[in-house]
Amino acid sequence: MPREQTLRVAAIAIAIVGIGVATYITIADSGGGAPACLAGGHGCATVAKSQYSHVAGVNVAVFGIVGYVLLAIAAATPGDAGRFGGLVLSLVGFGFSAYLTYLELFVIDAICQWCVASAGLMTLLLIVNATRALGYAGAELTARPATPPSADQV
């Protein structure tokens, strides 16, 4: 089992990369264009222009930025609040990414490499945050030094 500190640092690093990816998609969309697909594919433009690229009028990448920022904050937060906050956010991010990937594959019929990258980062974050929550839930309880025995206890 990796040390909790290592997991927290890894989660922050992944979240920072995610903020970069989501910010790029948002900037590309706000200029009226679409993210550039590597190798000249059309998938990114097709996905960006589909009706599913926005939720309630807001680009899904904006939700991504907010999600990654919250995940970084959760990773920086010690204790069970950070552990389970990170787990909830990771589950939401992973679930919504899975839904978006389903839409790309079976509804829009196009794959955006940037969206796949983000879905991959969300999957990594779920693994890291689940490991942290399952492995270290309530760790402070056992880490607390044993109180020295008082005379009446013995």
Place this chain on the structure above:
Amino acid sequence: MASRREQKELLRAERLARESGEQVKERRRRLVQYGSAAAFLAICAVAVLIIISQSGGGSAGSGTQDSAVIQKQLQGIPQHGTVLGDPKAKVSVIEFGDLQCPACQQFSTDTAPGLISGPVSDGDVNYEFRQYLIIGPDSKTAAEAALAAGEQNRYWNYIELFYRNQGVENSGYVTDDFLESVAKGAGVPDIEKWNKDRHDPKWDKVLAKVQTEAQTLGFSSTPSFLVEGPGGKNTASGVLSLSEIESLIKSVE
């Protein structure tokens, strides 16, 4: 007999073991409680996001919405069955599309108007739409309705208007009422004949031929394009821009 010191140590060890057991229990309790709450919250949040995503702009139009826009777009351009423009034009752009496909709708609204008002209207290119059914059973129902409109030279009005009123795929919006509204909006002169024609079993053969053609060309998604001209053939897939379509046309001229 154990000394007083040994007794103390024994009692201390028992107490620590008891405390340790309680701590493990408490950790397990937290894990189960917080973990369940996390999973529940996550499921609710994802469900809400999906519902909002599905409801945003996904509903079908009235069937006649934008009929004036389509009428203006196609005005004065000849139609022969599934072909728009001069059938003898030196280059043919053949789109393999599905009326339920959102990417095809994107092409229809973003690129097709420029293609139609440019090279198709000029007579240099003709534009054909073939029904490549990949989304679901409603795609066939919609395709037959469009082909029946073609019997009265309103095929292109029908498909362009269908895209302007398209709903979420396989959501059940392709009803008889919706199809008839599109037919009326597309200006199909004889609705009774159109209704009879769209149930003609001859479309099965027509549509099967298109599916075979598309598969032979290696198309696995819609929209896909076959561009034919004196210089040969070229193919492409995806929501192409007007400049990309024009490059394909030049490559076969």
